[in-house]
Amino acid sequence: MLRNGEPGGPRIIFVHGTPGSADGWLDYLVQPPAGTEVLALDRPGFGQSGPPGPVVSLAAQAAAVVALLPKDNRRTVLVGHSLGGAVVAQVAAEPPERVHALVLLASSLDPAQESVLAVQRVAEWPPVRALLPRALRNANAELMAFEAELRALAPLLPRIRAAVLIVHGTQDQLVPAANVPYMQAGLTGARCVHTVMLEGLNHFLPWNSEASVRGALRRALGDTC
DSSP: OOOOTTTTEEEEEEESSEEEEEGGHHHHHHSTTTTTTEEEEEEETTTTTTSSOOOOHHHHHHHHHHTTOSSSOOOOOEEEHHHHHHHHHHHHHSGGGGGGEEEEEEOOGGGGGOOOHHHHHHTHHHHHHTTTTHHHHHHHHHHHHHHHHHHGGGGGGGOOOOOOEEEEETOOSSOOTTTHHHHHHTTTTTSSSEEEEEOOOOSSSHHHHHHHHHHHHHHHHOOOO
């Protein structure tokens, strides 16, 4: 886990997609929003985190994030990119009162947008799987199971009480923008839902749209609604 900023300040927890690692958030950790404490974790199965094999359960992934929630009443913002958005949504649904705001960056929550490609099935064949780096093996296993995990998450979405900021690119070829209306419709219990569509932008918003991401963070830390 990587950490920087002001201990005791509002806490921002960054959760990467698949594959990925805490290092992907370095720009935000080196220059955190003023007065905040920022954390980025390697999700279970990635980076320096165990186990060596995949952890496909969103509930199990969420448990690693819940362990980082502050014990006091500090304002806490969860930021999830791609599959990490589903992880932080799971966290915010259980327990909902401990999360002030969610920032969902190019996040995939709609099970209807998920499909398993033939190449992914080939990657699960033992001789092929043995040749893949750990991160790709575990990412493939996550994606193979992801539709079912999102279907299990769907009835929990109305439990989320946090403010939600959705940031998505209109030209995202990996996580289609069709996820956005699904999130807007499903987050019925959220304190508010604010959506920013970035025209012409793709899936890699943390790196190619840093100004927009930082703007979402400022809004999440403030009186979002």
